[in-house]
Amino acid sequence: MSASANSAQPLTEGRLGENGFGCVETLPAINDGHGGVIVEMKNAMSPDVFVTLLRASLLQWKHQGKWGVWIKVPIELVNLVETAVKEGFWFHHAEPSYLMLVHWIPETGNTIPPNASHRVNVGAVVLNDNKEVLVVQEKRGRFHGLGLWKIPTGVVDAGEDLFNAAIREVKEETGIDTEFLEVLAFRQTHKEFFGKSDLFFLCMLRPLSFDIKKQDLEIEAAQWMPFEEYAAQPFNQKHEPFKYINELCLAKLESNYAGFSARPVTSYFKEQLSFLYLNSHDLHKSP
């Protein structure tokens, strides 16, 4: 048998018990820090071998008073998924390379945390000193064919800071280097994509270069457009979210609007830097 896991705290070892009795092999698991265990399947095995190991493991975890049981199945071991479901596991989440299954041992209602619920997008307002805004026309997507000149937008990846995503999208679509200034506003929408919700952050950036080199795959055209011309587009006049972009740009041009800028903070639980976005203009006291 070849079950193995990244077992920092192996719960089972060997084939012989302390008293010399025979014992049943179980799946290597690590504690999840919330009263449950995580099994990371790594090596190929038949469903028959897997079901034997899984049943023995479940008995042991129940005896140990464990709550949630997570099994991460890489796509190469997809032959084990049906077995896990038959033994009472359900789907928690999936990524291209793996499926996470979960099971709750106690009789009481489970406290399994939900899967990621939101996609995050950014839009980038890049204004130069001539009061021109950096705009693009897209080759596809829902704005294609409307003749609309729009600000660069894109998806924030898991693990990516949203100010970096805004800088990256502008660079990818137009070749322009920028510096992040602040989040002007954000919008939450629902049922955008397979029932998930979206958060869209409208960011203000300062251009650091000026020669446009548009990306060919997704971008039909890119240019610096006088702000008045951008704002006067019928589409932007007609639709509320776009009207707000006009208003916010105007408020920034008139220098009377404070958005949220980014401040680095260190987490308590992990010595990891993250970013807090707040109205620095109004928060006089610096830490």
Place this chain on the structure above:
Amino acid sequence: MSASANSAQPLTEGRLGENGFGCVETLPAINDGHGGVIVEMKNAMSPDVFVTLLRASLLQWKHQGKWGVWIKVPIELVNLVETAVKEGFWFHHAEPSYLMLVHWIPETGNTIPPNASHRVNVGAVVLNDNKEVLVVQEKRGRFHGLGLWKIPTGVVDAGEDLFNAAIREVKEETGIDTEFLEVLAFRQTHKEFFGKSDLFFLCMLRPLSFDIKKQDLEIEAAQWMPFEEYAAQPFNQKHEPFKYINELCLAKLESNYAGFSARPVTSYFKEQLSFLYLNSHDLHKSP
């Protein structure tokens, strides 16, 4: 054979071709609006039947110039997952009741959109007229055992507006009714949960009731605590994100801080109301 789908635009019909030739049955599919198709598996079938249908379908979709192919497999039909993977599908996302598989037909790089990447949490600052803040001690979780009095916090569900989530969490944990005022700040952190990122929105709410009825399951204790006492807790003095909560509360108490308030907007693509969060204080012109 019993493959069926919610086929608004069925791509295949019947067993006989137009010219009376026999033809191979395929999986019912609907167009996804992006050049691909979606198959929603509904009825039980054997993997043998499924693989025959799937191969015939893939040939047809390739011939039709389709790009992405999505197959939604409910957990009851988990016996079909291995077959789909063997035919070139990979995991896209999963929820407790289903797994979404995807395949890209063209030779070119795929433009399959990524899965949801962020969990969203809210924290609620509820200050009353006596400059007391509503605080709780949790029965479990990472703040348990620290003796920390903290503001109510919780997860925003997919489909839930974050201001409603803040109101709901306060009500659930303390029984206090509140009205949402504004987002004071937000923080993005990474690798919080299976590699996903988190967004935490710090919200300010106004209490509409004052008698605390704490929830028993998760909350050890709840009270109105003088702000100075809350802020003076050693934990809150020591850790940056908590220090910022102190500072932001103080700035609000001194009435010199503008966060982002919520304004309803109507989307262009769907006649659906959503909320835009912006600095209303600074945006003088109302739409």
